[in-house]
Ligand SMILES: O=P(O)(O)OC[C@H]1O[C@H](OP(=O)(O)OP(=O)(O)O)[C@H](O)[C@@H]1O
């Protein structure tokens with residue numbers, strides 16, 4: 001059914017971070033968020049689909065009470081390079097005056113999160129914090145977007161697993177894998 005073989009991708013990839021390593025980093029992030037957002041009741045805004053696994057785990061690591069909502073915005077649509085941003089669901093919770101904790105799996109070129117963050121600010125959010133499982137390190141980042149809370153740094157390679165897809169496969173692999181080419 002699928003054009004791109006996951007077996008082939010796994011054969012030409014390696015594991016960058018195991019589940020055990022990510023568990024440690026996500027627990028650390030939860031503590032950092034509790035310190036930074038003490039006294040707040042943030043809207044915990046998950047960017048579907050990629051953030052699904054990370055967001056659940058991060059939420060359980062945060063002690064501060066959270067109000068959940070989600071958005072669905074995609075730029076890659078199952079491909080390995082990004083295009084225009086498509087909104088499939090905008091926030092439902094009124095964001096006026098609210099602190100938002102925007103949660104995503106990966107900060108790569110940053111266009112997705114910049115657009116989602118700016119949409120939250122346009123809806124009246126008083127502050128938008130950004131938490132990502134991983135940040136890819138390269139010089140193609142859109143201006144003015146960085147994570148406030150970051151799990152791990154990645155090289156400039158296409159990654160999948162832990163929520164991230166390889167042609168809409170592999171999201172439930174419990175590690176971050178990277179293609180070698
Ligand atoms: O920093 P950028 O270069 O904009 O890329 C990052 C975005 O790409 C992925 O989403 P994708 O469009 O693949 O949708 P998905 O979450 O459904 O996988 C990921 O979940 C981020 O939202």
Ligand SMILES: Nc1nc2[nH]cnc2c(=O)[nH]1
Pocket residue numbers: 076106108109157158159160164165166
């Ligand atoms: N799965 C996946 N999604 C992305 N979105 C932006 N960069 C990436 C990447 O390397 N892998």
